[in-house]
Amino acid sequence: MIGKEAGDLKLPQGILRFSPEISPPPVVLVAGGRAPEVPWLQELVRLGVQAVWGVDRGARWCWRAGICPDRFVGDGDSLEEEDRRWLHDRRVPQHLYPVAKDFTDLQLALFEAADEYPGVPLVLTGTGGGRFDHAFSALFSALWAHRRGGRVVVLGDSKELLIPLRGPAEVTLAFAPPPDVVSSLALSSECSGVTLKGTEWPLEGVTLHLEEPYAVSNRLTTGDRDKVFGLGQGWLGIYAAWDIDLWAPSIDDRGE
Numbered sequence: 001m002i003g004k005e006a007g008d009l010k011l012p013q014g015i016l017r018f019s020p021e022i023s024p025p026p027v028v029l030v031a032g033g034r035a036p037e038v039p040w041l042q043e044l045v046r047l048g049v050q051a052v053w054g055v056d057r058g059a060r061w062c063w064r065a066g067i068c069p070d071r072f073v074g075d076g077d078s079l080e081e082e083d084r085r086w087l088h089d090r091r092v093p094q095h096l097y098p099v100a101k102d103f104t105d106l107q108l109a110l111f112e113a114a115d116e117y118p119g120v121p122l123v124l125t126g127t128g129g130g131r132f133d134h135a136f137s138a139l140f141s142a143l144w145a146h147r148r149g150g151r152v153v154v155l156g157d158s159k160e161l162l163i164p165l166r167g168p169a170e171v172t173l174a175f176a177p178p179p180d181v182v183s184s185l186a187l188s189s190e191c192s193g194v195t196l197k198g199t200e201w202p203l204e205g206v207t208l209h210l211e212e213p214y215a216v217s218n219r220l221t222t223g224d225r226d227k228v229f230g231l232g233q234g235w236l237g238i239y240a241a242w243d244i245d246l247w248a249p250s251i252d253d254r255g256e
Contacts, residue, residue, distance in 0.1 A: 009121060009153060012043040012247065013240075014175035016163065019230075022153060025049050026121040027113055030069070031106050031138065032057025032078050034129025040158035040247035041065040041125065050120065053113070054092070056105040058126045059083060071095060073112060074105035107141045114150030124155040139164070143187065143235060158247035163229075163238040167193065170230030171238065173220070179240035183216035184208065184229065186236065193232025198225045208236070 007021040025048040030041070032055060042065050045052060054062045056074030060083050072087055072094040087094060097108055106127070113122055122145070127138035142152035142164055155162045161179075164187060165171055173182075184196060186208040196203040200219045208215055216239075220227050229238045 009123075010047040011123075011154065011161070012040050012047070012158065013161065013179075013242075014173070016154065017172040017174070018153065019170050019172075022121045022151070023119065024121055026123045026153065027117050028052045028123045028125065029055055029106070029109050029113065030058035030061050031055045031109075031124060031126035032061075032074075033126045033134060033138070034157065035061045035064070036125045036157040037245065037247040038065045041067065043247075044123070044125070049123075050117070053109055054087075055109045055126070057083075059087060059092075061126055068092065073097075073109040075099045075101065104137060104141070106138055107144070110141055110145035110150055110152070111148060114145050114148040118149040119151055121151055121153040124152055125157050127155050128157060128160060139187070139237070158242070159245050160239065160241040162240075165229065165231060165236045165238060167191070167231040167233045167236065170195075170228055173198075173227040173229070173238075173240070175220075175240065177242070177246070178220045178222075180219070180243040181216075181239075181241050182218045182220060183239040184218070184236060185213055185216070185239060186210045186234065188235040191231050191234035191236045193230070194236060195228070195230045197229075198227035205232075208234075 009016040009024050027050050045067055051070040052067055053071045053073055054069035057078035059069055059072050062069045063086055068090050069092055072092050075097045077099050163171055189210050191208040194203055194206050194208050198221050200221060
């Protein structure tokens, strides 16, 4: 198990250690997809962030968690009047855009973050659930932001995480509890030098292709061996999912 270091990214599920190193704390963008569980989002912020931005309906997820965002970005078409009043009453700076525009609200937020926080790790949540095209756009917009100086290091919530890794690079995972499944997904036409250590089905220096996604449904091994995912060239997506959401309120908590 890895020990804690200054460059570690701390998430509610555990620790990510990147090589090359990143420079936490991150900026968190809360988008308007599936709402992150309130305790998970609160813990993410408690672990340390530079800023939290509410991206359109994501501002409502911040409100539910009792988190006042440092900025609102979007066209506001997914907000109710009470959401707008809450943002106004708390004097949240609002970067408003027209509904008819060339880019999505999340893309605009990513571009702003890339300009203002170049190289700072970005964590995206509220990007899952719902429509496939929205999830697809969120993932590849994260890669697009990289070309503009933004560095999205993880997308996800309490149920699933996806780590986009651009080679040459590696990440060491230290989750507690471990995910029920991990998958390695080529996000570019080709990923070369892919190596997985500490998994039931390890890989060593292989090439993965976008059109041949076979490296899925893997598992982390038990024991203290480091769980390391790396590649030499290309974009690799490391996906982790938990069957049981430990951050979801119990039935009793929900009053059902």
